[in-house]
Amino acid sequence: MALFSKKKKKRVVVIGIDGVPYTFIRKHIDSGDFPNFKALLEKGDFRRMNSVMPCISSVAWSSYMTGCNPAKHNIYGFIDRKPNPFDMFIPTSVNMKAPTLWQILSENKLRVVVINVPVTYPPKEVNGVLIADFLATDLRKAVYPQSVFDKLDSIGYRIDVDAWAGRKDKDKFLEDINYTIDKRIETAYWLFESQKWDFFQLHIMSTDRINHFLWEEYEADDPKYAPQFLAFYKKIDSFLGEMEKKVSENSEFIVLSDHGFCSIKKEVFTNYWLEKEGYLKFSKEKRSGLKDMSPETKVYSLIPGRFFVNLKGREQFGSVEPGAEYEKVRDELIEKLPTMTDPETGNKIIRRVYKREEIYSGPHFEQAADIIADPQNGYDLKANLNQDQLALKGSLEGMHTYDDASLYIRSRQIIGDSLWIADLMPTILHLLGVNIPEHVDGKVAV
Amino acid sequence: MGKGFTVWFTGLSGSGKTAISKFVEKEILKQGREVEVLDGDVVRTHISKGLGFSKEDRDAHISRLGWLASRFSHYGVPVITAAISPYKDIRNNCRQMITSAGGIMVEVYCECDLDTLIKRDVKGLYKKAIAGEIKNFTGVSDPYEAPDNPEVVCDTAKETVEESAQKVIDKLYELGCLKKEGETEEPYSEAEKKEIDKRLEALGYL
Numbered sequence A: 001m002a003l004f005s006k007k008k009k010k011r012v013v014v015i016g017i018d019g020v021p022y023t024f025i026r027k028h029i030d031s032g033d034f035p036n037f038k039a040l041l042e043k044g045d046f047r048r049m050n051s052v053m054p055c056i057s058s059v060a061w062s063s064y065m066t067g068c069n070p071a072k073h074n075i076y077g078f079i080d081r082k083p084n085p086f087d088m089f090i091p092t093s094v095n096m097k098a099p100t101l102w103q104i105l106s107e108n109k110l111r112v113v114v115i116n117v118p119v120t121y122p123p124k125e126v127n128g129v130l131i132a133d134f135l136a137t138d139l140r141k142a143v144y145p146q147s148v149f150d151k152l153d154s155i156g157y158r159i160d161v162d163a164w165a166g167r168k169d170k171d172k173f174l175e176d177i178n179y180t181i182d183k184r185i186e187t188a189y190w191l192f193e194s195q196k197w198d199f200f201q202l203h204i205m206s207t208d209r210i211n212h213f214l215w216e217e218y219e220a221d222d223p224k225y226a227p228q229f230l231a232f233y234k235k236i237d238s239f240l241g242e243m244e245k246k247v248s249e250n251s252e253f254i255v256l257s258d259h260g261f262c263s264i265k266k267e268v269f270t271n272y273w274l275e276k277e278g279y280l281k282f283s284k285e286k287r288s289g290l291k292d293m294s295p296e297t298k299v300y301s302l303i304p305g306r307f308f309v310n311l312k313g314r315e316q317f318g319s320v321e322p323g324a325e326y327e328k329v330r331d332e333l334i335e336k337l338p339t340m341t342d343p344e345t346g347n348k349i350i351r352r353v354y355k356r357e358e359i360y361s362g363p364h365f366e367q368a369a370d371i372i373a374d375p376q377n378g379y380d381l382k383a384n385l386n387q388d389q390l391a392l393k394g395s396l397e398g399m400h401t402y403d404d405a406s407l408y409i410r411s412r413q414i415i416g417d418s419l420w421i422a423d424l425m426p427t428i429l430h431l432l433g434v435n436i437p438e439h440v441d442g443k444v445a446v
Numbered sequence B: 001m002g003k004g005f006t007v008w009f010t011g012l013s014g015s016g017k018t019a020i021s022k023f024v025e026k027e028i029l030k031q032g033r034e035v036e037v038l039d040g041d042v043v044r045t046h047i048s049k050g051l052g053f054s055k056e057d058r059d060a061h062i063s064r065l066g067w068l069a070s071r072f073s074h075y076g077v078p079v080i081t082a083a084i085s086p087y088k089d090i091r092n093n094c095r096q097m098i099t100s101a102g103g104i105m106v107e108v109y110c111e112c113d114l115d116t117l118i119k120r121d122v123k124g125l126y127k128k129a130i131a132g133e134i135k136n137f138t139g140v141s142d143p144y145e146a147p148d149n150p151e152v153v154c155d156t157a158k159e160t161v162e163e164s165a166q167k168v169i170d171k172l173y174e175l176g177c178l179k180k181e182g183e184t185e186e187p188y189s190e191a192e193k194k195e196i197d198k199r200l201e202a203l204g205y206l
């Protein structure tokens, strides 16, 4: 009896489209450019979603896969610092402190296929297949299990596009990005068909890449590059349509992006500002990195808008006393940062400044920046040293925005009025009938 | 792969450099890392062969040690050097070489008074030096410049070898040269790190 009454097993497919704004998709659905997406809307719910602070792919996808705020998963950016001895490092899956969606599914004996999701390198063991993200340098080390490497190699799978080409040679960049997405899709189909899985996720990074380097051409309707930009997105649209058809009706089909995009008016150098305001000091001639800063430093910053107080007892050469002095420095910053203006236009650069306790809570809270600044759209906060001006227009064209991520779920109504990216992990566990761990911050959104 | 570092012992002959280094070497190996030990006496029979004990020759000998250590550091291999290395400025040059190659320099000063050293006289050299049979003998007839800011000071006249070694080992953990169990492991080699830095820089993510 049981054999016949057994329902077909529920499965979930997730397609991540990195950095594709909700408003952008809406606009091109309306103008008829994305017929497949349009068809999806008729079958499901599509909503604008919030990212996480700071809205960087590594932080956002970490919150996605753990359902947690950064103080629980410990990933605060693509670059971070160890306070003592002072050192810079690149956070990877090694630093991820909360269990991931695929770890939990694996423990529940469900099989997973996970392709290219940020901060999955080095790959951890899963019940299934995992191909790590662009934080990998060598494909051989980016795959779990090792046995899938040969096939990927024969496909010609590429971990990421060459972003330097994006700055220097747009034609070469477009060729690269089209090749990379084709191979990624080919790989996805191969795994989709050849593996047993309950949870399947493909992450498309190329959307973020093309936005970084061609967003201005797109907005300006450049005669040469705007059509190529749109052609790339139409390719993504067709892929979504094709993929959706492959996902049987009683399975779930989810598409999401992790943040929005807007064009960059100026890159703004927060460490330049800190130096001018007397918070950041270098004693030696050498200033090749923050490690050369002088012990007199009171505050230093990391990208994007993460300000660290040089706190005694925490930082290697701390100079600010914990307690009253620390709070005084933070209050000063909260007062002064919003007065930062674009020297050319007089426009305000900072939208809002947060104390870390306002936006983070969890066991890895101590690793967080003391102050987090959220910029106005168009002002991309950078932490480069050795700049001779506060703000300039460089070769990067697009920057991330917080409130314009997107979420699509087929055959479902998306609920909740403060939807954010951490809601996905509990939502997916719920859809697969797996218990949601108590520590999770996100809420089930269906 | 972990970060490269150099444990740089300095101190008079018989002050305990070799003895302490043996314990430190063991601890590094225990952590599953490789380690290159460059003992002054041994290096003098190879790349420093033919060099004597004039200031010039000593400086050349120590610079070679420092350069070698910096190369190992660049590739993330821990190094221990155990040579008298009496001159401050040359030791500082070596520190410069090692840190600019991406390594951490951990200077260990083996401090010991002359009376104790003469009493120990492990190699019988002090006796000869005092009798004038060895010229340019550090601490007797040649200068020794103690470091101003060593990472570790071992008072070997008072401490046991084990106690001194423990101080060095504790410092290695404190500085992140060695990782305690459960502590995160560095996922990149130096070369891979450069590649990733370049990629993130192009994206404007650094």
Ligand SMILES: Nc1ncnc2c1ncn2[C@@H]1O[C@H](COP(=O)(O)OP(=O)(O)OP(=O)(O)O)[C@@H](O)[C@H]1O
Pocket (backbone or CB within 6 Å): B011, B012, B013, B014, B015, B016, B017, B018, B019, B020, B041, B082, B083, B084, B110, B120, B122, B123, B154, B155, B156, B157, B158, B159, B160, B161, B162, B164
């Ligand atoms: N705390 C201590 N640390 C190191 N050695 C000690 C200590 N206490 C006593 N000793 C003894 O002192 C002697 C130090 O000799 P060792 O060969 O290590 O000196 P060295 O600094 O390497 O001299 P050289 O420069 O001539 O090679 C050993 O016999 C060791 O047992």
Ligand SMILES: [Mg+2]
Pocket (backbone or CB within 6 Å): B017, B018, B019, B039, B041, B082
């Ligand atoms: Mg010795």
